[in-house]
Amino acid sequence: MAGIEVSALHKRYPDGTVAVEHVDLSIGDGELFVMLGPSGCGKTTTLRAIAGLERQTTGDIRIGDTLVNDLPPAERDIAMVFQFYALYPHLKTRDNLAFPLRAEGLPKPEVHERVNEAARLMRLGPLLDRRPRQLSGGEQQRVALARALVRRPRAFLMDEPLTNLDAELRADMRTEIKHLQGELGATMVYVTHDQVEAMSLGHRIAILNKGRVEQIGTPLEVYDRPASLFCAAFIGSPPMNLIEVEVADGQLRSQGGLVLTPPPGLARDRRLVAGVRPEALEVTDPGAERSVPARVVSAEWLGDEIIYVVDHGGRRDVRVRMPPTVRFAADAKVGLRHTGGTPAVYDVRTEELVA
Amino acid sequence: MAVSVDEAVSTGPARDHTPPARRLGSRGRSVLEVALLTVLAVVMLFPVLWMIETSIKENRDVYAIPAKFFDFKVTLDHYKDVFVDPGGGRSALSVSFLNSVVVAGVSTVLATVLGVPAAWAYSRFAVKAKKDQLFFILSTRFMPPVVVVIPIFLMYRQVGLIDNKLGLILIYAAFNVPFTIWMMKGFVDEVPAEYEDAAMLDGYTRLQAFRRFTLPLLVPGIAATAVFALIFSWNEFVFATFLTSSDDVRTAPPAIAGLIGGTTTDWGLVAAASVVFALPVLVFAYLVRKHLIAGVTLGAVRR
Ligand SMILES: Nc1ncnc2c1ncn2[C@@H]1O[C@H](COP(=O)(O)OP(=O)(O)OP(=O)(O)O)[C@@H](O)[C@H]1O
Ligand SMILES: [Mg+2]
Numbered sequence: 247m248a249g250i251e252v253s254a255l256h257k258r259y260p261d262g263t264v265a266v267e268h269v270d271l272s273i274g275d276g277e278l279f280v281m282l283g284p285s286g287c288g289k290t291t292t293l294r295a296i297a298g299l300e301r302q303t304t305g306d307i308r309i310g311d312t313l314v315n316d317l318p319p320a321e322r323d324i325a326m327v328f329q330f331y332a333l334y335p336h337l338k339t340r341d342n343l344a345f346p347l348r349a350e351g352l353p354k355p356e357v358h359e360r361v362n363e364a365a366r367l368m369r370l371g372p373l374l375d376r377r378p379r380q381l382s383g384g385e386q387q388r389v390a391l392a393r394a395l396v397r398r399p400r401a402f403l404m405d406e407p408l409t410n411l412d413a414e415l416r417a418d419m420r421t422e423i424k425h426l427q428g429e430l431g432a433t434m435v436y437v438t439h440d441q442v443e444a445m446s447l448g449h450r451i452a453i454l455n456k457g458r459v460e461q462i463g464t465p466l467e468v469y470d471r472p473a474s475l476f477c478a479a480f481i482g483s484p485p486m487n488l489i490e491v492e493v494a495d496g497q498l499r500s501q502g503g504l505v506l507t508p509p510p511g512l513a514r515d516r517r518l519v520a521g522v523r524p525e526a527l528e529v530t531d532p533g534a535e536r537s538v539p540a541r542v543v544s545a546e547w548l549g550d551e552i553i554y555v556v557d558h559g560g561r562r563d564v565r566v567r568m569p570p571t572v573r574f575a576a577d578a579k580v581g582l583r584h585t586g587g588t589p590a591v592y593d594v595r596t597e598e599l600v601a
Numbered sequence: 602m603a604v605s606v607d608e609a610v611s612t613g614p615a616r617d618h619t620p621p622a623r624r625l626g627s628r629g630r631s632v633l634e635v636a637l638l639t640v641l642a643v644v645m646l647f648p649v650l651w652m653i654e655t656s657i658k659e660n661r662d663v664y665a666i667p668a669k670f671f672d673f674k675v676t677l678d679h680y681k682d683v684f685v686d687p688g689g690g691r692s693a694l695s696v697s698f699l700n701s702v703v704v705a706g707v708s709t710v711l712a713t714v715l716g717v718p719a720a721w722a723y724s725r726f727a728v729k730a731k732k733d734q735l736f737f738i739l740s741t742r743f744m745p746p747v748v749v750v751i752p753i754f755l756m757y758r759q760v761g762l763i764d765n766k767l768g769l770i771l772i773y774a775a776f777n778v779p780f781t782i783w784m785m786k787g788f789v790d791e792v793p794a795e796y797e798d799a800a801m802l803d804g805y806t807r808l809q810a811f812r813r814f815t816l817p818l819l820v821p822g823i824a825a826t827a828v829f830a831l832i833f834s835w836n837e838f839v840f841a842t843f844l845t846s847s848d849d850v851r852t853a854p855p856a857i858a859g860l861i862g863g864t865t866t867d868w869g870l871v872a873a874a875s876v877v878f879a880l881p882v883l884v885f886a887y888l889v890r891k892h893l894i895a896g897v898t899l900g901a902v903r904r
Binding site: 259260261294297299319320324325326330334335336345349350397 | 727796798799800803804806807818
């Protein structure tokens with residue numbers, strides 16, 4: 247296994263599309279690193295550049311200590327799992343697994359042994375003699391993973407490998423991949439646009455937007471202190487409430503009168519936005535202590551929780567996460583109270599975290 | 602759903618002599634359809650039937666007036682004449698058939714060998730002005746052979762390719778390469794590029810990836826395309842007429858045409874030669890008919 251170093255990556259396709267503007271990544275040996283971002287932000291392009299399937303316009307890529315800019319994919323010793331699994335349709339599972347090994351020219355008994363080992367790891371025993379056509383989506387996915395495993399590459403690249411599976415299977419496979427990665431101590435770069443997948447899998451997450459890295463951090467860091475308004479709006483479901491505030495009397499005050507604890511060292515004259523997670527707010531009876539007046543616009547019952555959308559200070563989209571036991575009718579007059587700690591505060595102009 | 606209306610109708614007494622009608626009240630229409638199709642079939646097939654009949658009639662019956670449809674003596678003499686010279690040995694016609702096989706076969710192989718990798722490249726790589734290039738390639742097919750045959754003739758004369766099988770092979774291949782590229786590009790586009798990506802990560806070079814993974818998936822498309830190319834080369838008449846003259850080099854179409862004219866025409870021989878000439882194409886088309894349909898509907902439809 248080896249770490250991966252991407253510096254100042256820039257990729258412009260021949261048709262002029264700039265897919266990756268500027269990306270720096272430093273992925274540790276044995277790390278499960280997730281790249282998260284909306285469609286078209288350059289995740290696949292970055293991954294393909296690491297794999298060598300796409301030549302970057304400028305920038306360097308290192309795998310381990312080797313500068314691999316000019317190495318063809320075959321010599322980078324990397325395995326990739328595609329969203330479309332790319333199992334060879336005319337080959338049985340067994341031969342699909344053996345193929346990368348035969349390419350290396352390994353002796354037969356060793357090929358056999360490694361195929362069996364990968365098949366055992368991914369529980370493919372009964373599927374070894376079937377062709378991809380005869381496998382379900384989840385089984386194909388497991389075969390694709392096993393094919394990545396057999397070669398024992400220096401790193402794994404995964405491009406939205408679970409997108410084509412249904413929700414339940416996806417959750418299972420997620421657990422499986424995480425477990426496998428830990429067991430093998432494998433370096434893994436995992437691309438997804440599903441934040442739940444990113445949060446549950448990643449040791450660290452890189453959030454990409456328009457070909458740039460917006461933030462790199464552990465799932466907790468990314469959730470607690472999104473580095474930009476983009477990240478704040480992207481992470482969490484529902485995402486943070488972004489409430490315009492001003493600094494007054496050592497407090498942060500919204501237009502509707504909601505008062506928040508300010509982080510230290512805020513300049514007065516800036517236009518600021520506070521990021522408040524739905525669970526850092528509370529819907530109360532009207533007039534409750536420290537609450538400000540609000541009105542329920544709608545409520546989404548999700549079973550284990552209720553998301554209230556309330557009208558506060560002229561904004562009709564403030565979201566509050568409440569336990570299912572607390573019930574207010576739509577249109578009810580209620581109170582809104584901040585219960586969390588110091589919120590993340592962003593500059594409206596730069597869209598970046600101020601404090 | 603229960604029994605639909607047309608099923609209910611078609612289980613009636615009319616069932617025995619009309620095919621199940623598709624819709625209520627469409628029985629009249631389907632009779633008309635069948636009648637029209639029959640007329641069309643007769644018009645289309647009659648010349649073919651007549652050709653086959655003529656090829657097995659004795660010369661006396663061929664010229665009989667009124668024409669004999671059924672009561673004639675069957676003979677295979679004409680077929681013998683196609684292959685065997687009356688003075689013994691191979692006939693000139695049989696040599697021309699052999700020439701046709703060589704010219705059509707080699708030119709098709711050439712067009713396929715050149716066209717398939719080109720189609721792959723156009724499908725997979727970022728090529729400058731790709732659309733313009735592809736249009737240019739296609740545009741070489743816009744010109745009917747008669748228009749270019751004079752310049753080709755003059756050029757061929759310069760380089761000594763007149764009355765030379767190689768000359769025909771080259772010109773047919775040149776005509777088939779654009780077609781092969783266009784049709785095969787459609788097929789290559791259908792094969793996900795990820796197969797090659799995966800193979801390259803598995804340790805193969807790009808060319809190996811193409812040969813070992815994409816190529817096998819392209820075989821049906823290649824077969825369909827090659828048959829089209831083969832049929833073109835096999836049937837080609839204009840170039841063959843202008844660019845060849847001797848019996849050793851002539852292909853079948855001008856050779857058969859050459860039988861007509863002069864003082865008398867042996868129609869039985871012409872018909873027999875034509876049947877022999879048509880057979881290989883029919884057999885090929887039949888063998889790859891599934892792929893032909895796939896080729897027409899899939900490969901030829903541009904996005
Ligand atoms: N071969 C190509 N030629 C030209 N532009 C391309 C090519 N591949 C991708 N792009 C463009 O580059 C940008 C980034 O694409 P990329 O596939 O990296 O996005 P992504 O983050 O993987 O998105 P998704 O989540 O939809 O897979 C997009 O605007 C895309 O249209
Ligand atoms: Mg992608």
